[in-house]
Amino acid sequence: MNTKMHDEAESWAAAAATGGLAENELKAWNEHVASCPACKKTNDEETAMANFIKGKLGPEAPDPGFEQRILHKLRQADAFKGNRWYEYVLFHPGLAGAMACVVAAACIVLAVHNTNRPVVSANPPGFDALPTVVQGAIRSRTGLKTVSKIENGQENGEAYFTVSTKEASGGESEFTLAGDGTLLSSDTTLDAVPPAVRDAIDKQMENGSLAGISEDFDAAETTYRAGITAPGGDERDYTFAKDGTLLEAETTMAELPAALQSAIQSKAAGGTLGSVRKTFENGETDYVATVISGDGRQHDYTFTGNGTLSSAQMIPDELPAVIRNAVAAQAGGHKVCGIDKVFDGGDASYDVTVAGADGSQRVLTFSEEGQLLSREVAMSDAPQAVQQPSRGY
Protein backbone atom coordinates (compact mmCIF):
# COMPACT_ATOMS: atom_id res chain seq x y z
CA MET A 1 0.00 0.00 0.00
CA ASN A 2 1.15 3.51 -0.76
CA THR A 3 0.78 5.06 2.71
CA LYS A 4 1.52 8.59 1.52
CA MET A 5 -1.34 8.41 -0.96
CA HIS A 6 -3.54 6.79 1.63
CA ASP A 7 -2.85 9.53 4.17
CA GLU A 8 -3.56 12.23 1.58
CA ALA A 9 -6.39 10.43 -0.17
CA GLU A 10 -8.74 13.43 -0.32
CA SER A 11 -6.14 15.59 -2.02
CA TRP A 12 -5.24 12.86 -4.51
CA ALA A 13 -8.91 12.19 -5.20
CA ALA A 14 -9.61 15.91 -5.65
CA ALA A 15 -6.68 16.29 -8.03
CA ALA A 16 -7.82 13.23 -9.97
CA ALA A 17 -11.41 14.49 -10.15
CA THR A 18 -10.39 17.93 -11.32
CA GLY A 19 -7.86 16.70 -13.88
CA GLY A 20 -4.79 17.86 -12.00
CA LEU A 21 -2.75 14.64 -11.97
CA ALA A 22 0.06 13.94 -14.39
CA GLU A 23 -0.20 10.70 -16.34
CA ASN A 24 2.22 8.78 -14.10
CA GLU A 25 0.54 10.11 -10.96
CA LEU A 26 -2.90 9.10 -12.21
CA LYS A 27 -1.63 5.62 -12.99
CA ALA A 28 -0.12 5.27 -9.48
CA TRP A 29 -3.28 6.63 -7.85
CA ASN A 30 -5.53 4.26 -9.79
CA GLU A 31 -3.35 1.34 -8.78
CA HIS A 32 -3.57 2.37 -5.14
CA VAL A 33 -7.35 2.88 -5.32
CA ALA A 34 -7.76 -0.57 -6.80
CA SER A 35 -6.13 -2.11 -3.73
CA CYS A 36 -7.53 0.19 -1.01
CA PRO A 37 -11.32 0.15 -0.37
CA ALA A 38 -11.20 3.29 1.84
CA CYS A 39 -9.40 5.34 -0.80
CA LYS A 40 -11.69 3.91 -3.48
CA LYS A 41 -14.67 5.21 -1.52
CA THR A 42 -13.07 8.64 -1.21
CA ASN A 43 -12.21 8.64 -4.90
CA ASP A 44 -15.73 7.61 -5.91
CA GLU A 45 -17.26 10.34 -3.77
CA GLU A 46 -14.90 12.97 -5.16
CA THR A 47 -15.58 11.86 -8.72
CA ALA A 48 -19.31 11.88 -8.06
CA MET A 49 -19.08 15.36 -6.57
CA ALA A 50 -17.13 16.61 -9.58
CA ASN A 51 -19.67 15.07 -11.96
CA PHE A 52 -22.48 16.58 -9.97
CA ILE A 53 -20.99 20.07 -10.10
CA LYS A 54 -20.30 19.65 -13.79
CA GLY A 55 -23.86 18.49 -14.32
CA LYS A 56 -25.14 21.57 -12.59
CA LEU A 57 -22.76 24.17 -13.99
CA GLY A 58 -22.48 22.78 -17.53
CA PRO A 59 -26.02 23.75 -18.57
CA GLU A 60 -25.42 27.23 -17.22
CA ALA A 61 -22.72 27.87 -19.81
CA PRO A 62 -23.73 30.73 -22.12
CA ASP A 63 -26.04 30.02 -25.05
CA PRO A 64 -24.66 29.86 -28.63
CA GLY A 65 -25.61 33.47 -29.37
CA PHE A 66 -23.64 34.81 -26.44
CA GLU A 67 -20.41 35.62 -28.27
CA GLN A 68 -22.22 37.35 -31.14
CA ARG A 69 -24.12 39.50 -28.65
CA ILE A 70 -20.85 40.52 -27.03
CA LEU A 71 -19.31 41.32 -30.42
CA HIS A 72 -22.38 43.21 -31.58
CA LYS A 73 -22.44 45.44 -28.51
CA LEU A 74 -18.70 45.94 -28.67
CA ARG A 75 -18.95 47.14 -32.27
CA GLN A 76 -21.63 49.64 -31.21
CA ALA A 77 -19.41 51.11 -28.50
CA ASP A 78 -17.99 54.53 -29.31
CA ALA A 79 -14.57 53.63 -27.96
CA PHE A 80 -14.34 50.63 -30.31
CA LYS A 81 -15.91 52.33 -33.33
CA GLY A 82 -13.94 55.48 -32.82
CA ASN A 83 -10.64 53.75 -33.22
CA ARG A 84 -11.31 51.94 -36.44
CA TRP A 85 -10.36 54.61 -38.91
CA TYR A 86 -7.61 55.82 -36.66
CA GLU A 87 -6.01 52.41 -36.31
CA TYR A 88 -6.39 51.84 -40.02
CA VAL A 89 -4.36 54.94 -40.75
CA LEU A 90 -1.95 54.24 -37.94
CA PHE A 91 -1.08 50.75 -39.06
CA HIS A 92 -1.22 51.51 -42.78
CA PRO A 93 0.75 54.73 -43.00
CA GLY A 94 0.81 54.53 -46.78
CA LEU A 95 -2.92 55.01 -46.82
CA ALA A 96 -2.88 57.98 -44.51
CA GLY A 97 -3.36 60.47 -47.34
CA ALA A 98 -6.25 58.60 -48.89
CA MET A 99 -7.80 58.12 -45.49
CA ALA A 100 -7.46 61.81 -44.71
CA CYS A 101 -9.46 62.56 -47.87
CA VAL A 102 -12.15 60.12 -46.78
CA VAL A 103 -12.30 61.67 -43.33
CA ALA A 104 -12.40 65.17 -44.80
CA ALA A 105 -15.21 64.14 -47.14
CA ALA A 106 -17.05 62.60 -44.22
CA CYS A 107 -16.67 65.84 -42.28
CA ILE A 108 -18.12 67.80 -45.18
CA VAL A 109 -21.03 65.38 -45.47
CA LEU A 110 -21.53 65.59 -41.74
CA ALA A 111 -21.44 69.38 -41.84
CA VAL A 112 -24.00 69.49 -44.64
CA HIS A 113 -26.08 66.90 -42.88
CA ASN A 114 -26.01 68.88 -39.68
CA THR A 115 -26.83 72.09 -41.49
CA ASN A 116 -29.90 70.45 -42.95
CA ARG A 117 -31.01 68.84 -39.75
CA PRO A 118 -33.92 70.45 -37.94
CA VAL A 119 -32.72 72.66 -35.14
CA VAL A 120 -33.14 70.72 -31.95
CA SER A 121 -31.71 73.32 -29.64
CA ALA A 122 -30.92 76.99 -29.92
CA ASN A 123 -27.38 77.93 -30.75
CA PRO A 124 -25.26 78.08 -27.65
CA PRO A 125 -24.85 81.51 -26.09
CA GLY A 126 -22.45 83.64 -28.05
CA PHE A 127 -22.39 81.37 -31.11
CA ASP A 128 -24.16 83.81 -33.43
CA ALA A 129 -21.66 86.55 -32.61
CA LEU A 130 -18.65 84.43 -33.58
CA PRO A 131 -16.75 85.04 -36.80
CA THR A 132 -18.33 83.02 -39.61
CA VAL A 133 -15.17 81.00 -40.12
CA VAL A 134 -15.17 80.00 -36.43
CA GLN A 135 -18.88 79.09 -36.57
CA GLY A 136 -18.16 76.87 -39.55
CA ALA A 137 -15.24 75.21 -37.79
CA ILE A 138 -17.36 74.52 -34.71
CA ARG A 139 -20.19 73.07 -36.82
CA SER A 140 -17.90 70.79 -38.73
CA ARG A 141 -16.09 69.58 -35.63
CA THR A 142 -18.94 68.98 -33.25
CA GLY A 143 -20.78 66.43 -35.34
CA LEU A 144 -23.41 64.87 -33.12
CA LYS A 145 -21.94 66.33 -29.99
CA THR A 146 -23.75 69.16 -28.29
CA VAL A 147 -21.89 72.37 -27.74
CA SER A 148 -22.40 73.28 -24.11
CA LYS A 149 -20.19 76.34 -23.79
CA ILE A 150 -18.07 78.68 -25.90
CA GLU A 151 -15.52 80.93 -24.28
CA ASN A 152 -13.41 83.44 -26.10
CA GLY A 153 -10.08 84.78 -24.97
CA GLN A 154 -7.02 86.59 -26.15
CA GLU A 155 -3.37 85.77 -25.88
CA ASN A 156 -1.04 88.59 -26.81
CA GLY A 157 -3.63 90.11 -29.10
CA GLU A 158 -4.59 86.85 -30.81
CA ALA A 159 -8.20 85.76 -30.31
CA TYR A 160 -9.03 82.17 -29.52
CA PHE A 161 -12.24 80.27 -28.78
CA THR A 162 -12.57 77.34 -26.41
CA VAL A 163 -15.55 75.12 -27.17
CA SER A 164 -16.89 72.63 -24.62
CA THR A 165 -18.96 69.73 -25.89
CA LYS A 166 -21.05 67.09 -24.20
CA GLU A 167 -20.14 63.62 -25.41
CA ALA A 168 -22.79 60.98 -26.06
CA SER A 169 -21.22 59.02 -23.20
CA GLY A 170 -22.00 61.89 -20.82
CA GLY A 171 -18.44 63.14 -20.59
CA GLU A 172 -17.22 66.58 -21.59
CA SER A 173 -14.40 67.56 -23.87
CA GLU A 174 -12.93 70.78 -25.21
CA PHE A 175 -11.24 72.04 -28.29
CA THR A 176 -9.73 75.42 -29.02
CA LEU A 177 -9.86 77.33 -32.29
CA ALA A 178 -7.83 80.31 -33.42
CA GLY A 179 -9.62 83.39 -34.69
CA ASP A 180 -9.30 82.12 -38.27
CA GLY A 181 -10.94 78.82 -37.35
CA THR A 182 -7.67 76.86 -37.19
CA LEU A 183 -7.74 74.07 -34.64
CA LEU A 184 -5.19 74.83 -31.94
CA SER A 185 -5.83 71.99 -29.53
CA SER A 186 -8.34 69.32 -28.76
CA ASP A 187 -9.01 67.00 -25.86
CA THR A 188 -8.25 63.45 -26.75
CA THR A 189 -8.09 60.05 -25.13
CA LEU A 190 -5.48 57.40 -24.62
CA ASP A 191 -7.18 55.32 -27.30
CA ALA A 192 -6.60 58.02 -29.86
CA VAL A 193 -2.98 58.95 -29.24
CA PRO A 194 -0.15 57.13 -31.05
CA PRO A 195 1.05 53.99 -29.23
CA ALA A 196 4.45 55.57 -28.47
CA VAL A 197 2.72 58.45 -26.71
CA ARG A 198 0.45 56.04 -24.88
CA ASP A 199 3.47 54.09 -23.64
CA ALA A 200 5.26 57.28 -22.61
CA ILE A 201 2.22 58.50 -20.67
CA ASP A 202 1.88 55.09 -19.05
CA LYS A 203 5.52 55.19 -18.00
CA GLN A 204 5.22 58.72 -16.65
CA MET A 205 2.04 57.87 -14.78
CA GLU A 206 3.49 55.04 -12.68
CA ASN A 207 1.03 54.84 -9.79
CA GLY A 208 -0.71 58.10 -10.59
CA SER A 209 -3.81 58.67 -12.66
CA LEU A 210 -4.55 60.45 -15.89
CA ALA A 211 -6.51 63.70 -15.56
CA GLY A 212 -6.75 64.34 -19.31
CA ILE A 213 -4.88 64.62 -22.59
CA SER A 214 -4.83 67.49 -25.01
CA GLU A 215 -3.55 67.21 -28.56
CA ASP A 216 -1.88 70.50 -29.45
CA PHE A 217 -1.55 71.39 -33.10
CA ASP A 218 1.27 73.52 -34.32
CA ALA A 219 2.44 73.97 -37.87
CA ALA A 220 5.83 72.66 -36.76
CA GLU A 221 4.62 69.59 -34.89
CA THR A 222 1.71 68.01 -33.08
CA THR A 223 2.31 67.39 -29.41
CA TYR A 224 0.35 65.70 -26.63
CA ARG A 225 -0.07 67.27 -23.21
CA ALA A 226 -1.09 64.87 -20.48
CA GLY A 227 -2.30 66.01 -17.07
CA ILE A 228 -1.14 63.39 -14.61
CA THR A 229 -2.23 63.29 -11.00
CA ALA A 230 0.32 61.80 -8.63
CA PRO A 231 -0.91 59.46 -5.84
CA GLY A 232 -0.62 62.40 -3.43
CA GLY A 233 -3.03 64.48 -5.55
CA ASP A 234 -0.43 66.74 -7.17
CA GLU A 235 -1.35 67.26 -10.85
CA ARG A 236 1.25 68.20 -13.45
CA ASP A 237 1.33 68.55 -17.20
CA TYR A 238 3.73 66.57 -19.36
CA THR A 239 4.17 67.24 -23.07
CA PHE A 240 5.21 64.51 -25.46
CA ALA A 241 6.20 64.45 -29.12
CA LYS A 242 4.46 62.08 -31.52
CA ASP A 243 7.22 59.53 -31.03
CA GLY A 244 6.69 59.57 -27.26
CA THR A 245 9.71 61.76 -26.45
CA LEU A 246 9.12 63.82 -23.32
CA LEU A 247 9.44 67.46 -24.36
CA GLU A 248 8.30 69.27 -21.24
CA ALA A 249 7.44 68.47 -17.65
CA GLU A 250 5.74 70.89 -15.32
CA THR A 251 7.67 71.60 -12.15
CA THR A 252 7.40 73.87 -9.12
CA MET A 253 9.53 76.73 -7.88
CA ALA A 254 10.33 74.80 -4.72
CA GLU A 255 12.08 72.14 -6.78
CA LEU A 256 14.34 74.59 -8.55
CA PRO A 257 17.84 75.73 -7.54
CA ALA A 258 17.89 78.98 -5.57
CA ALA A 259 19.61 80.96 -8.36
CA LEU A 260 16.98 79.87 -10.84
CA GLN A 261 14.16 80.70 -8.43
CA SER A 262 15.60 84.14 -7.97
CA ALA A 263 15.95 84.72 -11.72
CA ILE A 264 12.35 83.66 -12.36
CA GLN A 265 11.05 85.80 -9.52
CA SER A 266 12.79 88.85 -10.93
CA LYS A 267 10.97 88.37 -14.24
CA ALA A 268 7.65 87.70 -12.53
CA ALA A 269 7.84 90.85 -10.43
CA GLY A 270 4.74 92.95 -11.03
CA GLY A 271 2.99 90.13 -12.83
CA THR A 272 1.76 86.63 -12.15
CA LEU A 273 3.88 83.55 -12.48
CA GLY A 274 2.04 80.93 -14.53
CA SER A 275 3.52 77.50 -15.01
CA VAL A 276 7.18 76.56 -14.78
CA ARG A 277 8.32 73.71 -17.04
CA LYS A 278 11.48 71.74 -17.52
CA THR A 279 12.18 71.33 -21.21
CA PHE A 280 14.32 68.64 -22.76
CA GLU A 281 15.90 69.27 -26.12
CA ASN A 282 19.08 67.92 -27.69
CA GLY A 283 20.12 66.39 -24.40
CA GLU A 284 19.90 69.70 -22.54
CA THR A 285 17.48 70.66 -19.81
CA ASP A 286 16.17 74.19 -19.69
CA TYR A 287 13.46 75.86 -17.64
CA VAL A 288 10.60 77.88 -19.08
CA ALA A 289 8.56 80.20 -16.89
CA THR A 290 5.33 81.74 -18.16
CA VAL A 291 4.69 85.18 -16.72
CA ILE A 292 1.46 87.11 -17.18
CA SER A 293 2.00 90.82 -16.76
CA GLY A 294 -0.47 93.24 -15.25
CA ASP A 295 -1.86 94.21 -18.66
CA GLY A 296 -2.58 90.57 -19.52
CA ARG A 297 0.38 90.02 -21.82
CA GLN A 298 1.98 86.64 -21.57
CA HIS A 299 5.68 85.94 -21.96
CA ASP A 300 7.73 82.77 -21.76
CA TYR A 301 11.23 83.14 -20.32
CA THR A 302 13.76 80.39 -20.82
CA PHE A 303 16.57 79.86 -18.34
CA THR A 304 19.46 77.48 -18.00
CA GLY A 305 19.72 75.50 -14.78
CA ASN A 306 21.96 78.08 -13.13
CA GLY A 307 19.42 80.85 -13.66
CA THR A 308 20.94 82.46 -16.77
CA LEU A 309 18.25 83.90 -19.03
CA SER A 310 18.70 82.39 -22.47
CA SER A 311 15.63 83.73 -24.24
CA ALA A 312 12.55 85.85 -23.70
CA GLN A 313 9.36 85.73 -25.71
CA MET A 314 8.34 89.02 -27.27
CA ILE A 315 5.16 90.40 -28.79
CA PRO A 316 5.47 92.17 -32.17
CA ASP A 317 4.70 95.64 -30.83
CA GLU A 318 7.43 95.23 -28.22
CA LEU A 319 10.13 94.93 -30.90
CA PRO A 320 12.48 97.87 -31.41
CA ALA A 321 11.60 99.75 -34.59
CA VAL A 322 14.81 98.69 -36.32
CA ILE A 323 13.96 95.04 -35.84
CA ARG A 324 10.32 95.54 -36.76
CA ASN A 325 11.35 97.14 -40.03
CA ALA A 326 13.89 94.42 -40.75
CA VAL A 327 11.28 91.74 -40.11
CA ALA A 328 8.79 93.50 -42.37
CA ALA A 329 11.38 93.65 -45.12
CA GLN A 330 12.44 90.02 -44.84
CA ALA A 331 9.22 88.26 -43.93
CA GLY A 332 7.38 89.37 -47.04
CA GLY A 333 3.77 88.26 -46.88
CA HIS A 334 4.52 85.69 -44.18
CA LYS A 335 2.76 85.94 -40.86
CA VAL A 336 4.87 86.46 -37.76
CA CYS A 337 3.84 83.81 -35.28
CA GLY A 338 6.54 83.99 -32.64
CA ILE A 339 9.45 86.14 -31.52
CA ASP A 340 12.15 85.29 -29.03
CA LYS A 341 14.96 87.52 -27.92
CA VAL A 342 17.90 85.20 -27.51
CA PHE A 343 20.78 85.98 -25.17
CA ASP A 344 24.21 84.51 -25.76
CA GLY A 345 26.86 85.86 -23.43
CA GLY A 346 26.77 89.62 -23.88
CA ASP A 347 25.09 89.42 -27.27
CA ALA A 348 21.42 89.35 -28.09
CA SER A 349 19.58 88.46 -31.25
CA TYR A 350 15.99 88.03 -32.33
CA ASP A 351 14.56 84.74 -33.58
CA VAL A 352 11.41 85.50 -35.56
CA THR A 353 9.23 82.58 -36.60
CA VAL A 354 7.13 83.26 -39.68
CA ALA A 355 4.49 81.07 -41.28
CA GLY A 356 3.75 80.85 -44.99
CA ALA A 357 0.32 80.45 -46.54
CA ASP A 358 0.83 76.68 -46.55
CA GLY A 359 1.43 76.70 -42.79
CA SER A 360 5.13 75.93 -43.09
CA GLN A 361 7.28 77.83 -40.61
CA ARG A 362 10.74 79.37 -40.93
CA VAL A 363 12.95 81.12 -38.41
CA LEU A 364 14.70 84.34 -39.32
CA THR A 365 17.44 85.56 -37.00
CA PHE A 366 18.32 89.24 -36.73
CA SER A 367 21.08 91.04 -34.88
CA GLU A 368 20.21 93.87 -32.48
CA GLU A 369 20.99 96.24 -35.33
CA GLY A 370 18.38 94.61 -37.56
CA GLN A 371 20.83 92.72 -39.74
CA LEU A 372 19.57 89.36 -41.00
CA LEU A 373 21.95 86.80 -39.54
CA SER A 374 20.33 83.59 -40.71
CA ARG A 375 17.29 82.31 -42.54
CA GLU A 376 16.01 78.81 -42.05
CA VAL A 377 15.21 77.07 -45.33
CA ALA A 378 13.57 73.80 -46.19
CA MET A 379 15.90 71.10 -47.49
CA SER A 380 14.07 71.22 -50.81
CA ASP A 381 14.98 74.91 -51.12
CA ALA A 382 18.67 74.32 -50.41
CA PRO A 383 21.21 74.12 -53.27
CA GLN A 384 21.55 70.68 -54.81
CA ALA A 385 25.07 70.27 -53.43
CA VAL A 386 23.82 70.83 -49.89
CA GLN A 387 21.06 68.27 -50.35
CA GLN A 388 23.61 65.54 -51.27
CA PRO A 389 24.09 63.07 -48.41
CA SER A 390 27.30 63.45 -46.43
CA ARG A 391 30.17 61.24 -47.54
CA GLY A 392 31.55 61.08 -44.08
CA TYR A 393 34.42 63.53 -44.35
Added chain:
Amino acid sequence: MKDDPQPEQAGHFPERETVRRALQGDTSAFEEVVLLYSKRLYAVAHGVLQNPTEAEDVVQETFLKAYSRRWMIRDPEKFPAWLCRIARNRALDLLKKHRPERFPGEDGALEEVPDHGVPHPGESLSLAERSDAIHRLMDVLPENHRIAITLRFMDGMDYSEIGKTMGLSHGALRGLLDRAMKTLRKKIGSATLAEISGGNR
Protein backbone atom coordinates in the same frame (compact mmCIF):
# COMPACT_ATOMS: atom_id res chain seq x y z
CA MET B 1 1.88 14.80 -2.34
CA LYS B 2 3.94 16.52 -4.94
CA ASP B 3 3.00 20.14 -5.42
CA ASP B 4 3.79 20.60 -9.08
CA PRO B 5 3.97 17.27 -10.84
CA GLN B 6 3.34 18.40 -14.41
CA PRO B 7 5.89 20.34 -16.37
CA GLU B 8 4.82 23.93 -16.97
CA GLN B 9 4.15 24.66 -20.59
CA ALA B 10 6.06 27.90 -20.53
CA GLY B 11 5.89 29.76 -23.78
CA HIS B 12 2.98 27.71 -25.14
CA PHE B 13 0.65 30.49 -26.10
CA PRO B 14 -0.74 29.89 -29.58
CA GLU B 15 -2.88 33.01 -29.56
CA ARG B 16 0.13 35.27 -28.88
CA GLU B 17 0.12 36.92 -32.32
CA THR B 18 -3.62 37.57 -32.24
CA VAL B 19 -3.38 39.08 -28.78
CA ARG B 20 -0.36 41.16 -29.78
CA ARG B 21 -2.26 42.64 -32.72
CA ALA B 22 -5.31 43.24 -30.55
CA LEU B 23 -3.18 45.10 -28.01
CA GLN B 24 -1.90 47.29 -30.82
CA GLY B 25 -5.45 48.34 -31.60
CA ASP B 26 -6.26 45.99 -34.47
CA THR B 27 -10.03 45.73 -34.04
CA SER B 28 -10.31 42.55 -36.13
CA ALA B 29 -7.76 40.87 -33.89
CA PHE B 30 -9.60 42.15 -30.86
CA GLU B 31 -12.79 40.53 -32.14
CA GLU B 32 -10.88 37.26 -32.40
CA VAL B 33 -9.80 37.78 -28.82
CA VAL B 34 -13.45 38.19 -27.84
CA LEU B 35 -14.22 34.81 -29.41
CA LEU B 36 -11.24 33.24 -27.68
CA TYR B 37 -11.88 34.52 -24.18
CA SER B 38 -15.54 35.41 -23.78
CA LYS B 39 -16.61 32.02 -22.44
CA ARG B 40 -13.91 31.84 -19.84
CA LEU B 41 -14.66 35.40 -18.74
CA TYR B 42 -18.29 34.41 -18.47
CA ALA B 43 -17.23 31.51 -16.26
CA VAL B 44 -15.16 33.86 -14.12
CA ALA B 45 -18.05 36.31 -13.72
CA HIS B 46 -20.57 33.55 -13.17
CA GLY B 47 -18.27 31.98 -10.62
CA VAL B 48 -18.45 35.16 -8.60
CA LEU B 49 -22.05 36.22 -9.25
CA GLN B 50 -23.90 32.95 -9.90
CA ASN B 51 -26.16 34.92 -12.21
CA PRO B 52 -26.13 34.53 -16.02
CA THR B 53 -27.47 37.99 -16.92
CA GLU B 54 -25.05 39.81 -14.68
CA ALA B 55 -22.22 37.57 -15.85
CA GLU B 56 -22.87 38.48 -19.49
CA ASP B 57 -22.94 42.18 -18.60
CA VAL B 58 -19.61 41.78 -16.84
CA VAL B 59 -18.09 40.13 -19.92
CA GLN B 60 -19.32 43.02 -22.07
CA GLU B 61 -17.88 45.62 -19.74
CA THR B 62 -14.65 43.69 -19.40
CA PHE B 63 -13.93 43.71 -23.13
CA LEU B 64 -14.80 47.38 -23.44
CA LYS B 65 -12.55 48.27 -20.55
CA ALA B 66 -9.80 46.01 -21.83
CA TYR B 67 -9.99 47.62 -25.26
CA SER B 68 -9.82 51.16 -23.92
CA ARG B 69 -7.01 50.32 -21.52
CA ARG B 70 -5.09 47.85 -23.65
CA TRP B 71 -2.04 50.12 -23.56
CA MET B 72 -1.52 48.90 -19.98
CA ILE B 73 -0.49 45.46 -21.20
CA ARG B 74 2.68 44.93 -23.17
CA ASP B 75 3.27 41.22 -22.76
CA PRO B 76 0.56 39.27 -24.62
CA GLU B 77 1.01 36.32 -22.26
CA LYS B 78 -0.19 38.45 -19.37
CA PHE B 79 -3.34 39.39 -21.24
CA PRO B 80 -5.58 36.45 -20.21
CA ALA B 81 -4.86 36.92 -16.51
CA TRP B 82 -5.36 40.67 -16.86
CA LEU B 83 -8.74 40.15 -18.57
CA CYS B 84 -9.68 37.74 -15.80
CA ARG B 85 -8.78 40.31 -13.15
CA ILE B 86 -10.93 42.96 -14.81
CA ALA B 87 -13.90 40.57 -14.98
CA ARG B 88 -13.37 39.34 -11.45
CA ASN B 89 -13.10 42.84 -10.00
CA ARG B 90 -16.17 44.05 -11.87
CA ALA B 91 -18.12 41.01 -10.75
CA LEU B 92 -17.04 41.56 -7.15
CA ASP B 93 -18.14 45.19 -7.40
CA LEU B 94 -21.57 44.05 -8.55
CA LEU B 95 -21.76 41.40 -5.86
CA LYS B 96 -20.91 43.89 -3.19
CA LYS B 97 -23.41 46.39 -4.56
CA HIS B 98 -26.37 44.12 -5.23
CA ARG B 99 -25.95 41.34 -2.71
CA PRO B 100 -23.79 42.60 0.14
CA GLU B 101 -25.07 39.81 2.36
CA ARG B 102 -23.28 37.33 0.10
CA PHE B 103 -20.09 39.27 -0.06
CA PRO B 104 -17.54 37.38 1.98
CA GLY B 105 -15.58 40.44 3.05
CA GLU B 106 -11.95 41.26 2.66
CA ASP B 107 -10.68 38.15 4.34
CA GLY B 108 -13.02 35.86 2.44
CA ALA B 109 -14.26 34.40 5.72
CA LEU B 110 -16.61 31.57 4.95
CA GLU B 111 -18.39 31.91 8.27
CA GLU B 112 -20.01 35.13 7.12
CA VAL B 113 -21.87 33.37 4.37
CA PRO B 114 -25.22 31.89 5.38
CA ASP B 115 -25.43 28.13 5.22
CA HIS B 116 -28.99 28.04 3.91
CA GLY B 117 -29.97 25.18 1.72
CA VAL B 118 -26.92 23.05 2.34
CA PRO B 119 -27.97 19.48 3.02
CA HIS B 120 -26.68 17.73 6.09
CA PRO B 121 -26.18 14.04 6.69
CA GLY B 122 -29.45 12.31 7.19
CA GLU B 123 -31.48 14.86 5.30
CA SER B 124 -33.47 13.40 2.50
CA LEU B 125 -33.42 15.62 -0.57
CA SER B 126 -34.66 15.02 -4.06
CA LEU B 127 -32.13 15.12 -6.88
CA ALA B 128 -33.37 18.54 -7.98
CA GLU B 129 -33.18 19.85 -4.44
CA ARG B 130 -29.72 18.41 -4.04
CA SER B 131 -28.59 19.89 -7.33
CA ASP B 132 -29.87 23.28 -6.29
CA ALA B 133 -28.20 22.88 -2.92
CA ILE B 134 -24.86 22.10 -4.53
CA HIS B 135 -25.22 25.12 -6.73
CA ARG B 136 -25.88 27.28 -3.67
CA LEU B 137 -22.91 25.65 -2.04
CA MET B 138 -20.72 27.57 -4.44
CA ASP B 139 -21.59 30.66 -2.43
CA VAL B 140 -19.69 29.35 0.57
CA LEU B 141 -16.45 29.19 -1.38
CA PRO B 142 -14.05 32.12 -1.53
CA GLU B 143 -14.45 33.81 -4.89
CA ASN B 144 -11.18 32.56 -6.36
CA HIS B 145 -12.20 28.99 -5.48
CA ARG B 146 -15.57 29.56 -7.15
CA ILE B 147 -13.88 30.93 -10.24
CA ALA B 148 -11.52 27.96 -10.53
CA ILE B 149 -14.35 25.47 -10.02
CA THR B 150 -16.53 27.23 -12.57
CA LEU B 151 -13.76 27.42 -15.16
CA ARG B 152 -13.08 23.73 -14.66
CA PHE B 153 -16.61 22.43 -14.67
CA MET B 154 -18.64 24.93 -16.65
CA ASP B 155 -16.14 25.75 -19.34
CA GLY B 156 -14.28 22.44 -19.21
CA MET B 157 -10.92 24.18 -19.16
CA ASP B 158 -7.82 22.19 -18.29
CA TYR B 159 -5.28 23.18 -15.68
CA SER B 160 -3.03 24.93 -18.17
CA GLU B 161 -5.83 27.19 -19.44
CA ILE B 162 -7.19 27.91 -15.97
CA GLY B 163 -3.68 28.70 -14.76
CA LYS B 164 -3.16 31.20 -17.58
CA THR B 165 -6.56 32.76 -17.01
CA MET B 166 -6.13 33.12 -13.27
CA GLY B 167 -2.41 33.81 -13.35
CA LEU B 168 -1.65 30.73 -11.23
CA SER B 169 1.02 28.05 -11.50
CA HIS B 170 -0.07 24.44 -11.84
CA GLY B 171 0.87 23.77 -8.22
CA ALA B 172 -0.98 26.79 -6.89
CA LEU B 173 -4.07 25.89 -8.89
CA ARG B 174 -3.95 22.29 -7.73
CA GLY B 175 -3.76 23.44 -4.12
CA LEU B 176 -6.62 25.88 -4.65
CA LEU B 177 -8.89 23.28 -6.26
CA ASP B 178 -7.95 20.83 -3.54
CA ARG B 179 -9.10 23.27 -0.86
CA ALA B 180 -12.25 24.11 -2.82
CA MET B 181 -13.20 20.45 -3.20
CA LYS B 182 -12.50 19.82 0.49
CA THR B 183 -14.75 22.71 1.47
CA LEU B 184 -17.54 21.42 -0.75
CA ARG B 185 -17.03 17.91 0.55
CA LYS B 186 -17.22 19.08 4.15
CA LYS B 187 -20.33 21.16 3.55
CA ILE B 188 -22.14 18.44 1.69
CA GLY B 189 -21.42 15.85 4.31
CA SER B 190 -20.36 12.25 4.02
CA ALA B 191 -23.86 10.74 4.03
CA THR B 192 -24.98 12.82 1.09
CA LEU B 193 -21.71 12.19 -0.68
CA ALA B 194 -22.13 8.47 -0.30
CA GLU B 195 -25.65 8.75 -1.67
CA ILE B 196 -24.54 10.86 -4.63
CA SER B 197 -21.66 8.58 -5.44
CA GLY B 198 -23.96 5.57 -5.21
CA GLY B 199 -26.39 7.19 -7.58
CA ASN B 200 -23.69 8.04 -10.03
CA ARG B 201 -22.13 4.63 -10.29
